Amino acid sequence: MAYDGTVLKAVIEELKNNLINSKVEKIYQPSKEELIFNFRGNKGRYKLLISAASNSPRVYFTDVSYENPTIPPAFCMLLRKHLENSRVLDIKQYKMDRIFKIDFLSKSELGDLINKSLVVEIMGKHSNIILIETDTNNIYDSIKRVNSFTSRIREILPGLTYSASLISTKYNPLDPEIFEEAINNFDKNKTLKNNLINTFTGISPLISREVTYRANLDDDRIFSSLNDEEYILFIQALKSLINQLKNNEFSPILIKSDAKIIEFSSLDLQMFPQAEKISYDSISALLDDYYSHKEKSQALNEKSNSLKRIVKNHLDRTVKKLEKQSEELNEAIDREKFKIYGDLISSNSYKIEKGIKSIELENFYDNMKIISIPLDEKLSAQQNANKYYKKYSKLKNAVGILNNEIDVNKNKVNYLNSVLLNIELSDSISDLEDIRDELVDMGYLKKQGRNKRQKNKKVTFLEYNSSEGYKIYAGKNNRQNEELTLKFARKSDMWFHVKDAPGSHVILKEDGRDFSMKSIKEAAIIAAFNSSLKNSNNIEVDYTLKKNVKRHPAKMPGLVSYINYETIVISDKDLLNLQSNKEVVN
Structure with missing residues (x-):
């Protein structure tokens, strides 16, 4: 653009x-x-x-x-x-x-x-x-001073004389007296697009494509490859567009594809379908809308990426800690061998000379099979035995501690993964500020200065209408998930969450009717779509009455435990139906 x-x-x-x-x-x-x-x-x-x-x-x-x-x-x-x-x-x-x-x-x-x-x-x-x-x-x-170190072409400094001719050396397409000269200076070995862009001022790749489209030509065609008829069509198309500009025949349009802005122009571009065009009465109104949206998107992306980096760093550290604790737990579970080493060394201390790195002894715990025991060559036999006894005792006590720490870190990993998903689902600065506040409360971020945000501001959930008229709500972050499940939902409402993965809490509101499988499936589709598994196929979604859902003992934001649930499988085709608004209307 x-x-x-x-x-x-x-x-x-x-x-x-x-x-x-x-x-x-x-x-x-x-x-x-x-x-x-x-x-x-x-x-x-x-x-x-x-x-x-x-x-x-x-x-x-x-x-x-x-x-x-x-x-x-x-x-x-x-x-x-x-x-x-x-x-x-x-x-x-x-x-x-x-x-x-x-x-x-x-x-x-x-x-x-x-x-x-x-x-x-x-x-x-x-x-x-x-x-x-x-x-x-x-x-x-x-507003920007330009000296000889910044630009070798032209200086912009107080007291100097301004000139635009040094930076604008192309032909003016609106000047009829030099039009023929400009065309004659086309490079025969270059494409139509490159010739238009390199010869005329103000012509962008988008406008060059429009010219060649009107001439029914490919903009990558080499200029010298045009026959006489194609050359005439090309010149006619170029002159037609230039006349629109001369006569100020502007029709400002935004071009959207799949709900994304892909182009904007002051001219009604024929190469795009009418259905993709959004017309404006004013070019300023178009640009104000476009750049306001762009600035908001850039600000959102910058804040989002900043939070992602912070969360990923904490997640990586927690995962590494969890891996190390798992290794230590495996060693602790296998601690009996260290007691055996100590017993065998103590029983055979008279055979063991100081300074050797290992010794092979008969294991009277295993039918006198030969076992090789590593030794610290700087220690005596009894000191080596005591070292193994001490390690055995330490690992015996460590099992309970490690199991607790592993549970805590597993919950932290689940929580941080849910935060990453929440960041992905955020579509406003306010949503990201909520997540930042949550990370501050959880100790992952330091509090910023004196900035105070309204803690008790109204929470706005994602809201859907099922094809049968049920209201369906989904949270976009952990704060919203907690509010939705633990405060907003009634015991008789149906609760949904993707199985064993981060995702939004989803509530299907009870309105006096029995829940139909159709509405249950539609709510499950929303739960699958607002999850980390949305790009997968055959996504399992658990659902149960809200009365079966409790706050998780770990007391992490957004984490809950639930019982008496059933599971429904959502296919990628179901998700496509949601995106095309065939199943559920937002």
């Missing part, structure tokens, strides 16, 4: 229609590389976001509220000094590239009228926002 020249052209047209002659009311800099301009004009008030962030540089009208720092950054103060209360004269895009400038009429410190321009370059990691004097192109300053 690219914020290309065609998208910027639609944004520029929208800005021109609404901002010309409007005044700058206030300027904010909510983050290191983002600016917010508040405008007031005859057509109302507008909030313009301009971002030079390397991962998502962009510009558009926004309705999103941003938190501003208490002390404005230096560049923000500079812009306030030069541009607040100034009037917008014009907004121009450079050669349909991802470069544009807003011309302002402002006053100098002496009250003289002076033209100033804000230049915005949307160029990935090289994106920048630059304040210049319009007539001289003299640079006042920029």
Whole structure:
């Protein structure tokens, strides 16, 4: 998904229609590389976001509220000094590239009228926002200063002269006078896609694919392989799209596939089915929705990945500890051999000389069979015997302790695996904050500063309707699972959980009717889907009346014990039915 020249052209047209002659009311800099301009004009008030962030540089009208720092950054103060209360004269895009400038009429410190321009370059990691004097192109300053160490092509520093020509060397597709020259400069040995992208400004891979689609050609076709008829179709398709841009015939669309946004464009792209398109009246509204969703998803992923790393580290350590304890338990169970070693050494101490590493003796506990016993060569015979007696005694006492510790660590492993699943099921920052609070309470994380979250806030479960009208609820994390099972559910409700694996607690609410197998299966499908086994086939799900479910003795969040249960098997086909909403509607 690219914020290309065609998208910027639609944004520029929208800005021109609404901002010309409007005044700058206030300027904010909510983050290191983002600016917010508040405008007031005859057509109302507008909030313009301009971002030079390397991962998502962009510009558009926004309705999103941003938190501003208490002390404005230096560049923000500079812009306030030069541009607040100034009037917008014009907004121009450079050669349909991802470069544009807003011309302002402002006053100098002496009250003289002076033209100033804000230049915005949307160029990935090289994106920048630059304040210049319009007539001289003299640079006042920029949101990112670029010196000779940063770029060998061009410096952006106060006092230097600004020029876009060094970074925008391609042909302007909207200039009819150079169109033929641009086509003649196509590399015959390169594909149509590469030629379009490398020759014209503002053309992204998405737009190049649209051009070749309209011409009924593959965008990977080598240019020289086109016959005369194909060449004509290609040129016609390219000119048709260019005319749409010239005439500002914009139809902003989001493209969704399998509920995921895969593309956006300022043009109605013919290569996508109509069913996958979501239309917008405004390109800014589209971009505001898209980037707001993207930022939330990025924040969610970052927080999710951070919690996953913490939980996995604790899980790995607990698993290693459990493996070591299991080895020690096996040795403890096999402790009798150390008593035998001690007895045999004591009985034959007169035969054993100090300094040997092992000795073979007759085992009077096993029909006088020969047994080899390791010895510490630094110890005498009796000292070796005492060493084995001491080890035997220690292991005898260790069995009970190890069994308890193994049970505790097994519960910890089950708990941490359930937390990993909960993180996967989380679809909001609030869900992840609940999990973080739980990890703090369990001692896996340190408490953060003075941040206090509302402990008794309302819990919202996943809610489904069965095909027969029953209500079905599922928890998304351990806190919700506990609330759902131990507080929300009645004794007569049916409880579900995937067998021997992390998963959500699921409740099928009793409403006076006897539970049918159809509704039981639908609830079991939800339990299977919201579990760590969701990608498996033939998933076993246990179910029982809620009255048979108790809090687990380990008192770990979300862990319960249950009796008098039955098991139903859920296939991958059943899960597909849920995802396509054929069985149960969310």
